[in-house]
Amino acid sequence: MLALRFYNKRDVRLENLPKPEPSENEVLIKVTQSGISQTQINEFIEGPFFINKDPHPLTGKSIPLIPCQEYGGIIEDVGKKVPKSLIGKQVAVLPLKSCGRCKYCKKGKENLCEKMAYHGLLGLDGGFAEYSVVHVNNIFPVEKEELLTFIEPLLVGLNTFDIYRTISKKKSFKREKVLILGAGPVGLSVASVWKDYVKADVSINDILAFRHKKAKELGLKTVDKGEIKKNSFDVVIDAAGMDPLSTQSAIVEGINYIKKGGFLISVGSYFHPVEFIPADLTFSEKNIISSMAYSLKLVNELPDVIKNLKINFKSLIQEIPLSKIIEEGYYRAEVEKESFVRIVVKC
Numbered sequence: 001m002l003a004l005r006f007y008n009k010r011d012v013r014l015e016n017l018p019k020p021e022p023s024e025n026e027v028l029i030k031v032t033q034s035g036i037s038q039t040q041i042n043e044f045i046e047g048p049f050f051i052n053k054d055p056h057p058l059t060g061k062s063i064p065l066i067p068c069q070e071y072g073g074i075i076e077d078v079g080k081k082v083p084k085s086l087i088g089k090q091v092a093v094l095p096l097k098s099c100g101r102c103k104y105c106k107k108g109k110e111n112l113c114e115k116m117a118y119h120g121l122l123g124l125d126g127g128f129a130e131y132s133v134v135h136v137n138n139i140f141p142v143e144k145e146e147l148l149t150f151i152e153p154l155l156v157g158l159n160t161f162d163i164y165r166t167i168s169k170k171k172s173f174k175r176e177k178v179l180i181l182g183a184g185p186v187g188l189s190v191a192s193v194w195k196d197y198v199k200a201d202v203s204i205n206d207i208l209a210f211r212h213k214k215a216k217e218l219g220l221k222t223v224d225k226g227e228i229k230k231n232s233f234d235v236v237i238d239a240a241g242m243d244p245l246s247t248q249s250a251i252v253e254g255i256n257y258i259k260k261g262g263f264l265i266s267v268g269s270y271f272h273p274v275e276f277i278p279a280d281l282t283f284s285e286k287n288i289i290s291s292m293a294y295s296l297k298l299v300n301e302l303p304d305v306i307k308n309l310k311i312n313f314k315s316l317i318q319e320i321p322l323s324k325i326i327e328e329g330y331y332r333a334e335v336e337k338e339s340f341v342r343i344v345v346k347c
């Protein structure tokens with residue numbers, strides 16, 4: 001099968017690999033949609049950050065690794081202990097795999113597992129390939145093909161909410177003013193969760209004009225950068241992360257927009273130092289909290305989230321073939337950010 005493998009920074013290779021076979025508890029997926037995320041572009045430009053060079057403690061696997069944590073397809077074959085009735089079903093991959101034994105797993109925080117693995121990022125192959133084998137517990141049925149690459153980002157969005165509802169102890173979030181910084185696939189997924197599922201009052205901004213406009217076309221309430229009021233949001237979510245085009249990082253800028261006593265939730269990735277003045281937090285009891293991937297209990301909530309979604313995710317997708325992933329995927333995502341929101345590899 002054709003597959004892309006990550007060897008190192010600036011070194012990804014399209015290769016012909018043997019078609020994988022499912023072991024007894026696994027399914028073989030014919031991959032149909034795999035999303036190119038900023039996370040993978042960061043790995044390519046400056047990484048590896050998440051992708052492991054040494055053998056992974058849970059899976060034993062190291063680079064070269066097939067990237068992509070946001071993908072899905074059709075089940076083509078199943079292992080001995082998996083019901084044959086799953087063959088032909090369309091599923092998204094739930095990328096997180098945990099040990100189930102450590103203190104974090106025991107309290108339902110599998111995203112902090114001491115041996116966490118993640119398809120396409122950490123110790124497990126991912127979706128930039130014609131086929132992928134995953135454990136039967138790592139699939140989620142999806143009706144609409146266009147949602148296959150958004151299941152992981154929606155879980156990431158749901159995790160930001162889960163952390164906030166735990167900390168705030170609130171029951172209703174209708175009056176909650178929420179600002180999302182970043183309108184890429186993650187930002188839009190986070191915005192969808194907070195607007196359509198949580199029913200909060202959501203605004204969104206992106207420093208890229210193309211993405212900002214797209215968010216508006218999708219029916220989201222956009223707010224231009226110069227018009228964002230200081231100290232006015234209960235929750236600010238940084239879904240932008242590290243961006244070489246920005247002179248000020250969203251996480252630092254976001255501090256200005258939180259109400260006194262409010263929260264900034266960091267979900268974007270930063271791999272370089274950022275400067276901020278701690279007194280900007282202390283003097284108004286502003287808080288920065290972090291959200292990492294998702295915990296497994298949230299998968300149970302996902303059908304409800306999907307039922308409530310109003311954004312037309314299909315309109316975000318630009319498809320490219322796997323054979324052109326390096327030029328039209330990686331390079332384009334690095335240098336032409338003003339021309340797409342979601343590049344999907346159609347295998």
Ligand SMILES: [Zn+2]
Nearest residue numbers: 099102105113
């Ligand atoms: Zn664990």
